[in-house]
Amino acid sequence: MLNMDFSQAVLIDTDNVEWIGSPMTGVFRKPLAREEAERGHATSIVQYQPGSVFRPHPHPLGEEILVLEGTFSDETGDYHEGTYFRNPPGTSHAPHSHDGCLLLVKLHQFQLQDLNQISIDTSSIWQSKDAQILPLYQFDEERVYLVRMDQAHMFPDLSLSSSVEILLLSGEARYQGHSLTSGHWLRDPNFSLSSWQVMDKCFIWLKTGHF
Structure with missing residues (x-):
């Protein structure tokens, strides 16, 4: 395992x-x-x-x-x-x-x-550079998004449970003192929004409420 x-x-x-x-x-x-x-x-x-x-x-x-x-x-x-x-x-x-x-x-x-x-063809957000959210799926408590964010727009209008999984597709962020760049995968059962900092414009796949 x-x-x-x-x-x-x-x-x-x-x-x-x-x-x-x-x-x-x-x-x-x-x-x-x-x-x-x-x-x-x-x-x-x-x-x-x-x-x-x-x-x-x-x-x-x-x-x-x-x-x-x-x-x-x-x-x-x-x-x-x-x-x-x-x-x-x-x-x-x-x-x-x-x-x-x-x-x-x-x-x-x-x-x-x-x-x-x-x-779902996500080309609208995949090819964009603007901060935005694309909801991909929802079933019961499970929600999946693609999110572009910058320091001014972090996690707006997202319904996050404590359990969060993130794959950083581009950009740079910090989480609880750790630097995350493209390719970093995070799974946290007690995700702290206040511990997430955008260092450079970030594009992430995000899933919440599923474990």
Whole structure:
């Protein structure tokens, strides 16, 4: 198991995590939290090298993906950089990437009642430089956002619970004395808004109320 104690805060610079191989050639992962090697709860940065293919597989408790770079594909279509999508419990697919891609992937973390399948093109905020919020998803207490912020606009109009997960996509921030730059992943069950400081314009993926 890796980082499965959700009562503890975790901060990881994913740029300093080594890639490890997956069961499929050309697909590599940086595990951030993992219940078992190839099943159960997992949060990872995943890389598909050009031309790589993953075997067809189901998602008993769902799959959540943000495409960070490149284009991810399966039998339902192509998902370009900035696309956020969710495949609910019971779905399956056979993914691949023609030109390669980089992903944030969360597996086996849906509520059983959450059967919504969504795909969102976030290009409006992905290509912008202005401070703004793009709500991506809400189910029960779980909320997911993309947020651009600067020192004048930090966490406006966000409904945050104490449990928060953040992937810093660009910019620089400080949290409880730690410097966060692009690629840092934070999971904190007792997130302190007063401890978050924007040092340079930040673009983050943020999830709250889910653990």
